[in-house]
Amino acid sequence: MNKEKPRYSNHITAIKPKTTKLRPFIVADTETLLDEKSHAHVPYAVGYMLVSPGDDVGSKADYEIETRFSESHVKFLPKMEDRSKRMMFEFLNSLERTLTVNKSVRTVYFHNLAKFDGIFFMRHYVERTDNIYRFKPLIRNHMLYELKVHKGRKLLMRFRDSCNLLPGSLASLAERLCPQLGPKGSIQHQEVRLSNLQERGEELLSYMRQDIRLLGGVMLKAQEIYWLNYQIYIEELMTLSSLATRIFRMKYYDEKRFPIHIPNRNEDTFIRRGYYGGHTDAYIPSGENLYYYDVNSLYPFIMKTYPMPGGVPVWRGNLEGERLDDLFGFIEALVVCPSDIIRPFLPYRDKNSNTLLFPTGQFAGVYYSEEFQYARDLGYTIIPLRGYLFEKKASPFEAFVSELYGSRQRAKKEGDEAMSYVYKTLMNSLYGRFGINPVSTVTELCDRERYEEFLRKDNFTSANQLTENYYIVSYITNRAEDKDWNPPRISAVQISAAITACSRINMYQYISRDDCYYTDTDSVVLGSPIPDEVISSTELGKFKLEYFVKKGIFLAPKSYYILTTEEKRVLKHKGIAKSLVNEEWFETQYAELHKTKQIPVQTNFQIDWESLNVMKREKIVNLGIKVNTKREPVFDNNQTWVDTTPLNVTDYAGQEKRILEYNLECLQKENAMKDREIEQLRSLIASISSDSLRKDEQGRSQPSDDPNNPAIQSHSSPTLFKHPPIKNKNKNKNKHTYRGKKKKKKPG
Structure with missing residues (x-):
């Protein structure tokens, strides 16, 4: 029996320009x-x-x-x-x-x-x-x-x-x-x-x-x-990312050299667990005389420079014992981050809050293999379990990025703001299109008959009656339990996940510095300047100095205040209350970290989907910052907030047995080492005891602490003595041979 042919290609295809005439x-x-x-x-x-x-x-x-x-x-x-x-x-x-x-x-x-x-x-x-x-x-x-x-x-x-x-x-x-x-x-x-x-x-x-x-x-x-x-013709496209993708596929994409694979349901579900996004963290809450750097087009730089996962992925259900250097793809592994890493590298998504953390501890997850190799060299323990392996191939985006970035630089020199804007937006919009999620919530306007059809479907999620005749309903497509799988024909999550992972690798050497105050995906705030060779206002992937910071307060990711040396004030605060924060609020909040204040906030253009109205509404919000969501604050003796430490995570993620086995292996190795040390001590003691019983020709015992004792010479170990032994007790009778206070003589 012949297998049914797939309706679509299993990889993204190149397309040719159309001859459509421009229309009004x-x-x-x-x-x-x-x-x-x-x-x-x-x-x-x-x-x-x-x-x-x-x-x-x-x-x-x-x-x-x-x-x-x-x-x-x-x-x-x-x-x-x-x-x-x-x-x-x-x-x-x-x-x-x-x-x-x-x-x-x-x-x-x-x-x-x-x-x-x-x-x-x-x-x-x-x-x-x-x-x-x-x-x-x-x-x-x-x-x-x-x-x-x-x-x-x-x-x-x-x-x-x-x-x-x-x-x-x-x-x-x-x-x-x-x-x-x-x-x-x-x-x-x-x-x-x-x-x-x-x-x-x-x-x-x-x-x-x-x-x-x-x-x-x-x-x-x-x-x-x-x-x-x-x-x-832009009328054929609805979004900027689809426009950038069309240009790439039409002008730059070589599907023979690098066919970009479209994952099936199992591949997409697994790899998407390793798609984390950018790294945003606030480390040191306050500082002066700082340097705020931005990278020139970080994601396009990664797309041009780093190898990408190519070919059709191969599933490997058991990777235990494999060398990380021999693996390329997306791997589920057990991760152990030592507690002494102050700026952890690997991300972890908290399942309750959906917050992206960078913690210490033990957890299991899916990551890009390049991240694992980098993390291993930082001191992480990585135990690969299973995953999809790809071919490591030169990036298919080199020509796309090079030409657009060069065109943008020329447009800027010529003062052509329109073309500079176009080239910049195109470069930054391509990567996200590959990461589009096939699972989505679809909303429809329908009559009662169609509404009743939805009620009988298990992917139905919600509905509101708008009028006597019309309803607005929502349902989910491409769920894991659905029989049909109809992803967008440009979805290739392995590309977007690899780009964001390599971006985190590229930035970590600056994030991990002791003088890093704040980072947000493609920017860092540092206490001292970076080397001149990595600074350029025009070269792709290099840093440009955005601000000399006279004073900065960094309360949380997306919440900071900067006063530049030119007296320019830069304020960022995530949420609907962002219009209410000012320099004074940042100062007060820094001094009283846990302070919150209920403030009414007006939203002038809030969509009410139940009535299809655009409303003006007043909300009461807690103006403050969330503490301990990504890192823990550290205070000095004066209770001044001076630093942060990473959170510690224990999440077995369904791999409880293997993590417990790993902990048992570690304990057994530790006990085996202790057993060997104990046996060495016993052997040494036995040797010393045996030698001390032997007498020379005059009948005198050999002193056990004599450095010339052959037993000491043959079994010496630096771990046995933390302080040199006292050689002669008779020379300094009036001095104490222990560290402590002298005993007072009793009167009389």
């Missing part, structure tokens, strides 16, 4: 105000502009930007909610007419569709009972990537997020890519209310038109750049 597209925007009762954002204006290749966006008149304003219906619809719904319907209807005339247009770009504009359109869809348009969202892991708009069975258009292709604020993107269009406008959004909406109408519409112009200019420039340089 549409850019759009919505503006909202905050409903004072519901605290939900309500759209009051929406607009769009058609952009064709070669257009001069700056010369487009206001009338070429189609706008809709809710207050145009104020005479007929007294409720703001009804006016907003009517406006949104007219917008869709106007878009449909434009697409009827311009049949090649299919894509409408919004800047921040995922977290803002797209939510309003989905809500509009589920709330209208007479809606002639049907929306089909593409939502993965609670991120909206695309909204397809159907009329009947016909696909009319697709809404996409320009942020996914061009990360950054609209203002900064416009400044880089189309500065000739002028700056982004500014309004105080919190001052826009229903009571003044009508009178401010033209001002608000003018602000929206400028945003639409800027987005049109940004997308037009991006379309031009990628078409002229790579023959890629």
Whole structure:
């Protein structure tokens, strides 16, 4: 019986450029105000502009930007909610007419569709009972990537997020890519209310038109750049990482020399356990006169320089006794990190908090073999158990990185901010695409019939009823227990895991220094400068001095304050309360490490998936830092926080038997050594005792402590004497031969 052929290749394939002609597209925007009762954002204006290749966006008149304003219906619809719904319907209807005339247009770009504009359109869809348009969202892991708009069975258009292709604020993107269009406008959004909406109408519409112009200019420039340089039409791709991957596969990838294997379910599940990411830690909490260094494009440097796992992996179920130097791939092993390593190297993910630690102790895990070899040389004990072995091959990314980095340096010299930005984002976006997880949460809008189908499936996770007719449901794909396995055709986790592992290796020589205060993946803060030969502001993989630090406080990963010698203040704090921290807070928190304070924080744009609203909400947060989550603080005699020590971990991870066997082996070896020492002592004692009984011709005993005693000469051991023996007790009768206080004579 013939085996069924796989539907796809088992490795990533190279692709050829397409001859697709550039097509026009549409850019759009919505503006909202905050409903004072519901605290939900309500759209009051929406607009769009058609952009064709070669257009001069700056010369487009206001009338070429189609706008809709809710207050145009104020005479007929007294409720703001009804006016907003009517406006949104007219917008869709106007878009449909434009697409009827311009049949090649299919894509409408919004800047921040995922977290803002797209939510309003989905809500509009589920709330209208007479809606002639049907929306089909593409939502993965609670991120909206695309909204397809159907009329009947016909696909009319697709809404996409320009942020996914061009990360950054609209203002900064416009400044880089189309500065000739002028700056982004500014309004105080919190001052826009229903009571003044009508009178401010033209001002608000003018602000929206400028945003639409800027987005049109940004997308037009991006379309031009990628078409002229790579023959890629950006409308075919939804994310920057997919764009970088397309360029790599089309221009640089040699699948014959290095076919990048697509792991099957077992391979992906096992190797993904060894995909840890970057190394972030705070070591010394406070310091002065420090040096803050960044690496020039760390991940691209690793991709270019280090060998990568190639070929089809081979499973080895028993690697005990194998030499680490003979293994290349992803290995599950028992790890013992000595307690005297102050800056441990190997990562460990805490299963309860999902925190990435770098601890001492005993634990089992999956790691890249290059990490194990490096850790062994640092003093770790590594006992390999099993794993997938690959071929060690020269990197397939050398040409990709070299050409893009060289192009970026030329663009910077020429002052071409647009191309410098493009080359940088492409270089840094490729590696993550290979690590995309096949297991994902999918969210759908559906009717009751479809909802009831989901209830009967075991991969169903949650659902909320939005209206009488519509539900929003979530389910998980590609679970371990599912029969079907349908991973993304670009998923190759071994590549991303190898890149991040080698990055940690590359940085460790600086992280492990006693004067390392802080590290964050590709940066370190040190107490003294690094050698000149590893410093360069332009050379790939070398360090550039970002700041001379006059004073620094490093409370936790992603939470630090820096005052530079130029009096520039740099503050980082992870979480929704980051806008509340300042220099004074860092000083106070450093002095009182465990201090927390409950503070109300307003979030203006929080998505409520249960109602499909963008809300303004107030949360009470504990402003402080989490202590002992990655390292333990160390205090001096004055109770001043001066240092940290690593956490100690014991996690057998299902390998209890083998770790206990290892501990038994160690104990047996230790006892065997003690037994040998005991036997040596017994032998020596017996020898000395035998010699002391022998007498010379005059009948005198040989002194047992005489250095000329042959027994002492033949059995001497430096571990027997910690202090030299006292040779002559008769010469210094009045001196004590022990260390301690002299005894006082009793009176009389």
